[in-house]
Amino acid sequence: MHRRTLLSAIAAASLLTVTTGCQADSSAAAKDGTTTVTLALDWTPNTNHTGIYVAQAKGWFKDAGIDLKIVPYGSTAPETLLANHKADFGISYQEGVTTARAAGADITSVYAVTQKTNVTIAVRAGRTDIDSPKDLDGKTYAGFGAPYEKPLLQKVIQNAGGKGDFKQVTLNTSAYAALYAGKADFAMPMPTWEGVEAELSGKPLKNFQLSDYGFPAIYSTLVASSDQFLKKNPAVAKKFVAALDKGYRYAADHPDKAADLLISQNKSVLTNTALVKKSEALLAKEYYKAANGTIGTQSAERWQAFTDFEYQAGLLVDADGKKLTKAPDTSTFFTNDYLPAAK
Secondary structure, eight states, X not given: OOOOSSXXXXXXXXXXXXXXXXXXOOOEEOTTSOEEEEEEOSSSSXXXXXXXXXXXXXXXXXXXXXXXXXXXXXXXXXXXHHHTTSOSEEEEOHHHHXXXXXXXXXXXXXXXXXXXXXXXXXXXXTOXXXXXXXXXXXXXXXXXXXXXXXXXXXXXXXXXXXXXXXXXXXXXXXXXXXXXXXXXXXXXXXXXXXXXXXXXXXXXXXXXXXXXXXXOOXXXXXXXXXXXXXXXXXXXXXXXXXXXXXXXXXXXXXXXXXHHXXXXXXXXXXOOHHHHHHHHHHIIIIISBOTTSOBBOXXXXXXXXXXXXXXXXXXXXXXXXXBOSSOOOGGGTBOXXXXXXXX
């Protein structure tokens, strides 16, 4: 299973209710001289996390002097743990960081796991009456109740030549199951997981890429930290990101072996080997690397474009829950300074 890395809207609400004044630095020196670093997962282990488990299995964190403690997903979002300095790093996503940072939370993205938007608009593969998002007018959408879903879909449908008028229901099952059961006409699944699962289940989907219809590209899976941790522990942060980067580069170059390493450390969770391997192969082929071949990097243009969309849709609020009156400058929302190539 994957947390909906795009389809979730929990950061802002959580950040307003968690007590602040937490410990200043959750990293600590271990007895063997290594530094303990915590990383909070956003869901149960899955292929978005492969690079982490590869680096752990290969001993690359240990070689960097880091004793990595992976914090299982719980009731508290990683964005909340990071902003309140209860974790050093965490798996997040662009919408989560944007929402939290706009509200004044101490969270910064340091690594982009996926370079291609890992969510699509999908319909049953056999729907001959739907050849473009414009054909979704009057249809029923099965979503997860996140505030930005409707404006996102309206923008894509309108850009495709439609009006953006559709009905909504809330999912209580997988996207492809809802589509094949006739409960809805379209949904927004993750092609690298639910899309693969649908195909393996004999229920394939037809996908429309958001970027093909003028919607800003999104970093669907990120690794984030806090400014406080990064400023206090720059050397440790660079060593952590370097080991992480090595893990994801291995996954990009050796997806089958990387999948085996992921499965071996999470046997009780990842029981569908075919799903994991096919998902990993797809991520390696289309998602880990940017068009120019880079891995882990983030661009100011992409961050600002998506934030501008969220602002224009009225989805960004300050720490008091009031809508922002000006689009935020996203230059502090992310950094490439901790990547191995950074000087």
